[in-house]
Amino acid sequence: DAGVTQSPTHLIKTRGQQVTLRCSPISGHKSVSWYQQVLGQGPQFIFQYYEKEERGRGNFPDRFSARQFPNYSSELNVNALLLGDSALYLCASSGIAGGGETQYFGPGTRLLVL
């Protein structure tokens, strides 16, 4: 079975631009979460979606938004990019929103903002 997939793998943008990152969960998983990992730190939670509804939001500005589609894939959008948005963006999927489900991560998208 395919794992979590993310696209693109790498991305270079300039300050002020907008970017869209995509994620497809493991087949059968209905929950998708997004994390930002700045170099040298652990991942930080951005959003969780379950059954197309937002279930959780981390401490990120409104420039960050996301959505989940009927097939459970998800997009993360970041507007008005700042240099500090340069990071590895990780997507994780799980079977349910809460409880004892393990999150499985994709390979990530490396975003560089110049």
Add this chain to the structure above:
Amino acid sequence: AQKITQTQPGMFVQEKEAVTLDCTYDTSDQSYGLFWYKQPSSGEMIFLIYQGSYDEQNATEGRYSLNFQKARKSANLVISASQLGDSAMYFCAMRFDQTGANNLFFGTGTRLTVIP
């Protein structure tokens, strides 16, 4: 506030030896889950092992075991018979089950280097 602490920025271990990676956490919640993930240089976070706060026995998965000491709020990862492929960053993470969401809080990680 919840907090995950990994005090070892880097660790070295001889191939075929065992190594313990430390993780402590701080929470007033009674229900929570503890995870360990491995992150090779490629960037993908690989799930290793899970321990629920109500689990009485320490979790084990192959060469990985989790030394869970609830009273001390520690969840150390033990890797037995280290292999060269174990060289990577290791992250301890915690899920707080009462939030209704499934988000994880991560520590700062420990870089493990296995020496031949």
